[in-house]
Amino acid sequence: MPRRVVVLSLFCLFAAGIFVLPAGAQTTDEVRQKRAEISRVEARLVRLQADVGAAYAEYERAVDRVEALNRRIDATSEELIAAERELAEARSALEAQAARVYTSGNVGFLDVLVGVEDFSEFAARVELWVRLLQAQQERVEQVREVRAELAARQRALEEQREERMALVERAAERRAEAVRLESQAREYLTSLNGELRAAIQAQVFAERAARERQERILEARRVELAERIRRQAELAQQRAAARREAAERAAAERAAAERAAEEAQRRAELAQQRAAEAAAREEARRRAELAQQRAAERQRRAELARQQAAAEQAAAEQAQRLAAQEQAAAERAAEQAAPVEQASYEAPVQTRQQTVPAAQQQQPPAPEQPAPQQSAPQQQPVAEQSAPAEQPAASGQPASEPSSSGGGNPNLSGYPTSHPNYPWQPHVAQVAHHIEQKFGVTPTSYDGHSPSGDLAIDFMVGGHCSQLGWDIANYIAANADAFKVDYIMFCDKFYSTFPNWNGPAYTWVYWGDGAHYDHVHVSFKP
Structure with missing residues (x-):
């Protein structure tokens, strides 16, 4: 501008x-x-x-x-x-x-x-x-x-x-x-x-x-x-x-x-x-094989029972023959001389008492003790003679099952309330220490264990339904109330302190889950 x-x-x-x-x-x-x-x-x-x-x-x-x-x-x-x-x-x-x-x-x-x-x-x-x-x-x-x-x-x-x-x-x-x-x-x-x-x-x-x-x-x-x-x-x-x-x-x-x-x-x-x-499919096949094994085991036990019955029958027949022979000898002695009738009578009796076999003097209370015979049907197999105590009786119960929860009251006050294997609750840890000291078996557990890891113990006993496992299971069952036990599982059987759908309380019943053969599972109350 x-x-x-x-x-x-x-x-x-x-x-x-x-x-x-x-x-x-x-x-x-x-x-x-x-x-x-x-x-x-x-x-x-x-x-x-x-x-x-x-x-x-x-x-x-x-x-x-x-x-x-x-x-x-x-x-x-x-x-x-x-x-x-x-x-x-x-x-x-x-x-x-x-x-x-x-x-x-x-x-x-x-x-x-x-x-x-x-x-x-x-x-x-x-x-x-x-x-x-x-x-x-x-x-x-x-x-x-x-x-x-x-x-x-x-x-x-x-x-x-x-x-x-x-x-x-x-x-x-x-x-x-x-x-x-x-x-x-x-x-x-x-x-x-x-x-x-x-x-x-x-x-x-x-x-x-x-x-x-x-x-x-x-x-x-x-x-x-x-x-x-x-x-x-x-x-x-x-x-x-x-x-x-x-x-x-x-x-x-x-x-x-x-x-x-x-x-x-x-x-x-x-x-x-x-x-x-x-x-x-693999699990079904395994269960089928297990069922076949169980059927074979039942068939083997039936065969053993049949052999034992045959052996008992043969022993009874042998005893009858021996009794008939003794009776005939006594009659012949009575016919020979009347003055010495009493002495002749006592002698055969004494002879009879000395010659009667053990099967005649003592009746076999169980299939594990048949009368000694020479024939093949009277000989027991080695597997039957060494059968563990878990063989079930006619009712399906183990031979050493307890009839009630009694069996002593072990003093657990001297055991610590913790265990290095797992953080169990105090009373569970004391039972773990007690069983470990008594039977020499190390207790184990894991997270998610039924009912929970701090209320459950597994005692690994090895083998298939071993005698050691039955000893531990029966001992714990005998002290179930003292140990505050809820239930026990071993060898496909179940022991409970409360009535269940398979049987009354404080009894062993067949469980049928096809498990717990090599270890004893124990669940405790809180």
């Missing part, structure tokens, strides 16, 4: 001078004044022309900076395109690797689940897959960070370009203002007299031609810059469309990967179901 005021003031002064001085009436002083006034106007015009040149130079510098920013934006755009391409490749590699985790051939996901021989190999394969996926994921994240950094850099450069364009606009406005002021000065100079005005106009025309050339050059540059901006906008639209297409393709590939993962999971569940069915 001050520059415009000055130019307008000069213009007014020149106009006033021209109108005041009539043609042919100028004096030497007036000419001198006019020349001085022209000199001042020329000096002012030179300064205005310098301002115009500076405005054009500033405009050219602004345009050059915008072009430099455009080159940097182009380079950043190319880097961003390369980063997006690399990101797409990394994502494709990651998704392909994830798909191979579920759908690969010889070392696929199903092979990892069911084709390994032990857990360590399974864990090693799973860890290898996880590491491969993590490496691919890290690469994707790195490329994504580089792409984000390039995008941020491009946005910053575009913001700088907008600022530079604003500077270009301001430089153009300044140039236009300088040109307008110069035009006003030229219009003032046109009012000057002949030769001075012609000389000034010739100089102005030359400068105007130069400025017009510069304006044409700047206009061409401005058109070129607008065209480049338009092309960049179109390129940005194309890139956005490409990114949308890439996103759609990635979504389709992710959906395919998810479907593949679901299919792999379904196959894994099917494999687990088949494994469970195989385990169930």
